[in-house]
Amino acid sequence: MKFINVILLLFLSLILPTTSTGQVKSIGLPDIKNYKRTEYKGGTQNWNIDQDKNGNLYFANNSGLIKFDGATWYKYSLPNGEAIRSLKIDATGRIFVGGNNEFGYFESNNKGALKYTSLSKLIDKKANTNINLIWRIHLYNGEIIFQSFTKVFFYKNNKVRSIDAPNKFQFSFLVNNKLYFQDKVLGILEYRNNKLVALKGTEVFNDKEIWSVFPLPNNRLLLATLEKGLFVTDGKTVQPWETEANDFIRKNSSLGGCIIRNKFIILNSVLNGFIVCDLNGKIVQHLNRQKGLQNNTILTSFVDNKNNLWLGLDNGITFVNENSPFTFFDYSYNIGTVYSSVLHNGILYVATNQGLFYHTWNKPFKDEPFNRIEGTIAQAWNVQIINNTLLCASNSGALVIKDNKVSKVLDNKGYFGFKAIPNHENYFIGESYNGFSIFRKDANGIEYVNQVEGFDEITNTFETELDQNYLWLKKDPYLYQMTLSDDLKRFESIKKHTQIAQTHKGINSIQVINKKIYFQVKNHFYRFSREQEAFFEDVKMTTLFKNTPQINTVIEDSNGNLWYGFNESLGVLFKDKTGAFTKKEAPFSNLAGNLVNNYISVNTIDPNNIFIGLTDGLTHYDSKISEKFITKPKAFIESFSFPNDTILIGNLRAVTDNEITLPYSSNHVKFTFSSPTYENQEKLLYSYKLEPFDDNWRNWSTVAIKEYTNLREGNYTMKIRAKNSYGVISDINEVAFKIAPPWYRHFIAYLIYFLLVIGAIYITSNRVQSKIRKNKYYETIEQRRLYLEKESKIRHEQHELEKEIEKLKSDKLQIKILAKDKELVSNSLQVVKKNKVLNGIIHKLKDIDTNILDDTTKFEFNKLHRSIVKEVNTDKSWKDLEKHIKNVHFEFLKRLKEKYPTISPRELDLSTYLLMNMSTKEIAEIMNISGGGVELARYRLRKKLGLNKKENLIGFLMSI
Template sequence: MKFINTYISLFLFSIVPFTIFSQVKNIGLPAIKNYKRSDYKGGTQNWNIDQDKNGNVYFANNSGLIQFDGSTWNKYSLPNNTAIRSLKIDGSGKIYVGGNNEFGFFKSDEKGKLKYHSLSDLVSKKDSRNINLIWRIHIYKGEVIFQSFTKVFFYRNNKLIVINAPNKFQFSFIINKHLYFQDKVLGILEYKDQKLIALKGTTSLNDKEIWAMFPLPNNKILFATLEKGLFIYDYNSVKSWNTEANTFILKNTSLGGSIIKNKFIVLNSVLNGIIICDLNGKIIQHLNRQKGLQNNTILTSFVDNKNNLWLGLDNGITFINQNSPFTFFDYSYNIGTVYASVIFNKNLYVATNQGLFYHSWTTPFKDEPFTRVEGTIAQAWNIQVLNNTLLCASNSGALVINQNKVLKILDTRGYFGFKTIPSHPGYIIGESYNGFSIFKNSSNEINFINQVSGFDETTNTFEIELDNNYLWLKKEPYLYQMKLSEDLKRFDYIKKHMQISPSYKGIGSLQSINNKVYFQTKNHFYRYSDEQENFFEDKKLTNLFQKIPPINTLIEDSNSNLWYSYNESIGVLLKMKNGTYNSQNAPFSNLTGNLVNNYISVNTIDPNNIFIGLTNGLAHYDSKISNNFITTPKVFFESFSSTSDTIITGNLEKQLTDLTIPYNSNHVKFTFSSPTYENQENVTYSYKLEPFEENWRNWSTTSVKEYTNLREGNYKMQIKAKNSYGVESEASEINFTISPPWYRHFLAYLTYFFLILAGVYITSDRVKLKIRKNKYYETIEQRRLYLEKESKIRHEQHELEKEIERLKSDKLQIKILAKDKELVSNSLQVVKKNKVLNGIIQKIKDIDTNTLDDSTKFEFNKLHKSIVKEVNTDKSWKDLEKHIKNVHFEFLKRLKEKYPTISPRELDLSTYLLMNMSTKEIAEIMNISTGGVELARYRLRKKLGLNKKENLIGFLMSI
């Protein structure tokens, strides 16, 4: 029993990837990104690689120093334009480089531009004659060490110390804080106290060109030679390292390598890419041109600060995302689009668009591609293990697979998949292109029984689940509820559902969880109650998906984890031991867009081996690998430009502060980068310029932003980056000030202030002068106005006097008119009196006086004479007529002038009418009848030219 347990443990150890212990996986290929010369615009060969504290990567290239910050490539050349063969970056950011007879360092100036400072000038004339190629640069105990084949230069405090090679150097290495050199005669030399001390037993390596040294456990060192293979040294003797790695290097030669976490060794080859082996020499991973590299000659390798791998190639640069739980099987493994996968009889089977493929699961994958199962050239939609039988649903039909070939064709119609029937043990129902078929498994053999009648629609996009009562089929836009007959030959009951809840339209997905059928819409999960013949919501399952985007597919794997797809992405709810779920979707964000829509495939063998089908192959995911690979990204301003200057801020040792820009350069441009090299194309940026913008801009892959015509003031530009896993960086910022134009500058405002003061003073003085003048002129004007007013008063007084005189005259006239009226009245009374007296006289004349006595007759005659005298002596009327003419002289004059033909009699009539005398009064005065007055009026109107409607008296008054 103990032997069996030991065997099982060894077997599991052999098949479980080494990702349990580190990031390097022995199954599948890591994500690889190749950069061509046209990308970095440099030479072909890249000899060395290093990284600064900001994460920027530098390459020693044939055309100079190449810098890459994740967004932009920059190139810097040596003065003699020679190739750079070595480089090293110290903690201060100085980039030490070496070339042919030239070495020094690049350092940013005050504007962030990398400037080269040569150290070759410090070499004496004697030593400068044969500097040769600088192949290695080390930083060791505060010194910078430049090593060529002939000399070693130790640089500190701007001074150089030179040590000549005892014979001829090959290369140098720092191992476990010790500095070693290979001498062609003396073997391996250790540098101590400015002396070179030969190590015991290393002269056997003199005929071998050592390109790398690696520390091994138990105080041992591994030597990687160019053509002689790998050797192990225990500080006494050198022995060949008889391992898989050594066999590979002997066949393909080595150009050195690097080490990952002191656990894995990367070995560069000349002929066949790189291998990654463990410390026992077992090859974990082999990458070459066939597996995605653009070149098989690897000149250098470098492990960056995230344990990802950079390769300097004979022609190009390659980035390998080793620090990831994902690896991939792509075209190099002979597979295309993957719809399903399963492990059966120690083989991994994969259903693809090109047929069914398999690969041994118990032996390492290494370089062997997948092999096609014989007889499965057509598209394979599914591969399943049912009742210990491997079934393939393909375009060629329902196939039984055994011994990696088609054992039996159950039905020639195309099939999508198979399900066991819970209520009929041993029976299987298959989904064909035009309905359903029944198969039976008996006596270790599976056979086609019949096609189910009653439903023959095409189900090329479907979801199907079975429970004890119904077969459920989702086919847009319906959910079919179907019941199989007892003999499984037909559907006795078919019902269509348009929705499963009155609150939510449509049907999202159909899935089986814990052997129960669930229906999902808008992340709400329902089950069906046969008793109530209705759907009811499962609140517990719904609550799990509250904070998850709307899903379109849900799959429960063999470990009860819930895998869901959304927006062409995938996530998982990992089931914990206590029954709770832990949601994860960030690790899978890099698969977005590569999943097969409507055919989400997740095959969980164990937590270390999870396979996910992709449009371009198969992804392998190890959930036990720490999520430390998802780190918070950093973001930097690469450059800050205005129309007058450019500052490369990414190279500055200190953050840019107190930057002032003239107003005529207020067109500014920012470029920014995030040294996040895995899935760099999915890195997005957001930014805002305060106070110009209040809110952050939407996330975008654009790493350049310009602002034009900014006003003067203080500004703060902030940027954030978000990597492909959706993790945001902290904001980086640049504070700068735009000076106002000269006419809005502080000095200008000060000048304006003094000019205003001067203007106020001058204006005040002129105003005072003006006031004095105005007072003088005002006095003159007041004098003039006084005189004018006095003259006006006098004039008004004169006019008033005239008015008074006029009023007196009018009053007098009124009085005269009143007197005239009174006079006329009296005159009329006199006329009446005279008329009466004349009547008396006439009556007296009719009396016969002869009958009277003398005395009486005398008295009678006396009375008669007295009456006649009274009548003859009364001149009242003549006086009245004269008076009337005098009073109305002006009127009569105007009337006569206007109407010369008017007669005196008509003038009198006009006067009487003007005095508003009645017809009777006029008749008496004029001694005519009233009819005569009317006739006279008529004649007067005619002479005056008046019509019947015009008033005669009003006309006369207007004259």
């Protein structure tokens, strides 16, 4: 039986290093995320860690209980404000905690917030004063066990019982469903049938402080002590565990640890981080402050539900992604941006922006920094093996590397890379900063031959390939097809192509696959036919990449796998023994954004060792590690709040049938989202939809918050889903709620509105009927009134008509009178003229000498003279003329008097005569004044009327 056990151990020792390294890798550093106390808003020290069924992490912290759901940190304190040193979560989600003289549990309320319930109050007052510090909590046989230095408390069915320590407890351990306690005098005690039973031979640990106990094969136990190292016991004997792990613990002290995948033991140290060892004590991994941890003192470690590691530090919290096929060589290994890598003579060489570095390739891989090859401080673009010679293409020139140093500088110009020339054995061509150069290998080594004439442009690209006939160079926007001369001294012909297919413009990449040159554009692969002088599509190769995103680079590795770049990410078509390909993209999504664009480097040593260049170092990929680490994430509505209240806090709210109803005044709602996904949190995406407000899912975004304002009343469902960095989408999580209508749109309000409308219709109908009756009465009265008014109006109109007739008659008579007056004025003027003539005759008669006349003639002459004088003296035409003139121009005189009240009657007469366009002489005769008097009167009238010399007096009078 012992022989079989030995064989089994030997077998395990042989297979564990290979299989285990497929799980916890010994090459490179895992992805590490440090959380400082400024982030989680707690104390420095974290003593214990556990995880609930939703994936939330809980930390026993100096300032209380810290909860982390991947998006938000929460802190909960004990009533006494003391530190929490231990915690454990049961199947119901209750979080049992212990501190100084206090223990109990946190449980979520209906909003998801954690509320504390003290269990120490269930103890009688005497025992309650001697609780001491609760260091460990265990779930054992349906009981919750709290262990302090002085007592053990057992909680079940809301009752607490206790057992006193025989002397003084140190710590307790639950291993293989057995509960152990360390007593300072009796050694290790096992709890059986409600009693503590001492194990023989364990008194040897009385001077040692045991922090953890781990199970080993063959019913053995591994005990980790604080300062004395590691020990193994089979229940009968105790021996030191003489392994690499024990040597490490003896130097750095141990604060316990945990087991991962039942294959590896994680040992926390006080002075130097932690180690991961296999079940034989061989160290697989060692991480400390120099390798990414923020503190070297590991107080506790915990493996989460995805086999990743959480560390509670003396100052902070750290997440270590152990469940990944990727590990990294970063600045702690002395390397920067990686453009190329190659394995040569048992040494791994890496071309970086800081020069060429190397690291011995051993199994196991030595965890030590890379060394720079002297003389390669400048940018190194490529490192290659040409004719079994290691060449470095760098900013310093074309370099030959031998014995980890620059043995020869072939050319001082900067180079991007080298290619062997078909049909020219021992010759190869180098792509420099300004064209191409030829090199030759002979018995004396590699020599620079010449610069190839005919092309001296800066290429700045690795996309150069050679076949038996041409050198192909892609330099946007052209593809150069160049023919080398037989003596390799010049390009005999250079042809430019802007596109290689009529249906697809441009060209995306050049690559050699299965020793053939392919030209790729939008995932369509073409080759060149020299016979037809044309490009033709390789349908088989195009079909192979049919279901991949649009690629920009394709690299065939040493195993025939096809690596392709797209959208700053990477994918691969793994080739199996039958030649079939299997696509993988999800694992590499975590590298998105860290790859070196246009200089993707993949170095496949074997399926377990693949190196990929990054902008901040080198990553190691083990393709044989299972992809079970790619799991479906969970999405939660972290909080649901509205003004003055929060309905959900965290993701612990129990699902109930109670409908969430918000008042209309709180129709401004806010949601935050979370997903307990801790790998590559920065690449976690959310998509949400509020039904029926949103018709479609919102675009994926890292934003984990959404607000909606002024929502109308109705039923709503908020749906959320998450997508992790591997592109896996979670199930939909949702919360339903209802927004009540405002009081004026409530059902009762509408009922009241209906009743009011009915009442209004009834009242209105009655009032309308009454109004109709009144209207009919008033209509009759009104019709009578209108009839009387109409009759009166007719009479009035008849009277007015009669008056109008009378007026017309009067006006007609007046017009006749005016006409007669005008006629009389005219006649009077004629008489005046006649009198003027007669007066003239009289004056002429006076001039006749009557003495010369005979008596008869003289008598007749005197008789005639007397008759004429009598006629002139008895004629009253002047007075009639004045009267008639006033009658004719009455309205004019009235308007003139009203406008100029100070005008005199004499001036009124003058104005009338002027209006009638009489001459000065006529006016003088009528007014019986001289001509000068008329002019003086005219001057005075102009002055009274306010006229200047230029204004026409008669025209002014006519305008009045």
